[in-house]
Amino acid sequence: MLQLARWKFIVVILATVFGLVFAAPNLLTREQRDALPGWMPHNALNLGLDLRGGSYLLLEADVEALKVQRIANLAEDVETTLNRINVPHDRPVRGAMGVTVRITDPAQSDRALSELRTLVRPDPSNPGQTNFSVRRDNDGLIHLSFSESQFAREASDAVARSLEVVRRRLDATGTNEINPMRQGADRIVVTAPGVSDPAEMERLIGQTARLTFHEVDDSDRIVEALQTGRPPYGWMLVTDQDGQPRLLRERPLLTGEMLTSSSVAYDQNNQPAVGLQFNGEGARIFGDYTTRNVGNSFAILLDGEIVSLANIREPIPGGNGQISGVGGIEQATEMVTLLNAGALPVELTVEERRVVGAELGADAVRGGAIATGVAFVLVLAFMILTYGFLFGGISVIALLVNGVLIIAAMSMIQASLSLPGIAGLILTLAMAVDANVIIYERMRDEVRAGKSAIMAMDAGFKRAWVTIVDANLTTLIAAWIMFFFGSGPVQGFAWTLSIGVITSVFTAVMITQLLLGLWVRAARPKALPIV
């Protein structure tokens, strides 16, 4: 065991050099690091939010609402289809998984069924599947139902698109390093280092920014709707900016999805407005509608609230529109940001938010650094006091290399160093010397059993190895569980702990072995100085 294999030398030297090179950027300032040539490692430790200050938001997508919306749209489709072919029917009933409709004239039931079947489309993301299924039961009711997996797919798709929207909106704020990430089926995590007031961020994310154009019914039907409190089927009552109720068709004429771009503009009164440019489909629909409805009005809604009401004076071809009366230039700019980033397919609510002020983070770094330094010195002193300059010193060298390797590995893979992570680092120091202690104590045992110094050292390493692996694997298992369970800071702890365990086994065993081997070769000892 103590013969000095050349490969061990090479491995230890390579690892140490690698460690020094990758840990080195931590000694430089940010500017110096950025100036380094590209082939050199330039990553310093990646401090967690609790150490550098910043905000953490956990957003949950309201996928239930998405389901409700899908079913409402389907009900509207059913109504329109049956009206178009003049089949008498009851109002479609919205259920938990779809829509049910009764055809009041049984003779026309077949025709209705085949016409409703034309609504079924193949699912683009899942060949061989359709978006929903249509069947007729024995009572003559027609059921149009989605499957659970269809909803799950749509929800997942909506969350993925929401993530993109959130990213674009946050990018528009110009703050670097804000990084939204998906978590689980219906959640998005946003980490924003350095942002100590997430209110503005939340306002940007919290708005769905769903832009819709709706037909407005200017006739007397609204009087009846107001009296009964129940608008006609497919219509809704919305109060406009001036507090007047308006009767709007539920199904929008145009939506923000048909928008190619929006920009800050000025209206004829030179007030800030938002200019809209629709894509081909949107332009065609808008052109057709305005041509057929000169003299009528339409409403522009943002998240269900009327932001603009306009009267159609002439056909508007070309797909240009304008929302006027949006308020000041700031409001116009924010609306443009939101519209250009697109609407959120689902509403996002803040389920968890953690904010650490930059100053508190700096305090934590200072406290952590002092504690680590003191712990390091204490452990070094204790080892030298216990095992003397030679054996104690060797474990100290192993410990130093270990420290360098941990910092290098953490910098290289950019695992975040959290406040509990600093505790993990300190704990690792103790665990690292444990391997040395196991080896040394084993050697003492072997001497007691009557072996010569060199034989005892040899046997000490061999026997201790199994124990060291067993003992450290248990810590690795505990750390591994924290990855799955914990949030940011706890995972940071898991990172340092597991990296530390791996490097400490390497340094405590390999470096100790090599250095003791060199000593044996040089001194030819007859007795161990630790007995």
Next chain:
Amino acid sequence: MSNWWPLIKIVPITTNFKFVKFAKLMATLSVIGVIGSLYLTLTPFQGPCGGLNCGVDFTGGVLIEVDTGQTPVDLSAAREALSGTQGRQDVQVQNYGTPSDTAGRYHAMVRFQPPQGVSGPVAVRQAEDTLRSALGDSIQFTRQEVVGPKVSGELFTGGIIALLVAIGLMMLYIWFRFEWQFGLGAVVGLFHDVILVFGLFAVTKMEFTLTAVAAVLTVIGYSMNDTVVVFDRLRENLRKYKKMPLRDVIDLSINETLSRTIITGVTALMALTALALLGGETLFAFSVALIFGIVFGTYSSIYVGAPIILLWGVKRGESESGDDEPEPVKLGMASRP
């Protein structure tokens, strides 16, 4: 060179403590400790946390840390202002840490459940305004945490699952590497340590947070580490001294690993004490839990794990009573000659 340095020279090379002799007494103490801790942790039998002072991670709600600069925090004024208005529930205001930083700044921690129907972020803004009018405009808000009821519930169950999975995996590992009696001893030891750490949190009313769960998981890792070292030696000695009575083998093994147990324990305790004293308030509970956990873990590998094996007995190569299993029993899969 003086004759006391290095210290290891004055550590007796063989010790001969009769650990097993005190096993019954210690077992009684352990059982009392465990039952007491369980009782304190669980009572009152309500809420998710019983006797633990759970943080917002597990109860949900809002936490705000206030920095009042050089003036001590007027806790009662803050408490009154927050409780009186806007329908907040479970308002708690307490001093946070000592003004230990060089600037001598005072901190307080505010916790409450947001009023019905008010979202977390809005509740934070309202509370901050209230605190500003109660404590003066110069105060700063250094930290805030808002955890919704759904997330806190998930974190709570997640924490329990993590602890159980950790203990289960440790048992499997020991079972795989040793024999099932060892696994049992190890797991009883783990439960012992974990429950005592919970008891510590219940007695001291230290805030029980996600980080505390990480501390408990680490205690599990350390306790296991310690137990494995003793078990490794026990397995080896069982093979070496086939005729020696089990209790003597256990004593021998504990004695042989004693110097290592003490040296490693002292190193870990030194490092963690530095952390507890210098690492700031956020890490205080964490380090204290680890310190006690390490003490419990060391104790349990001597007085819980090994005696359990004595209680159950281990099959050995040559059994004293000449039972009907003559073939040598392997002591774990990775055992070496």
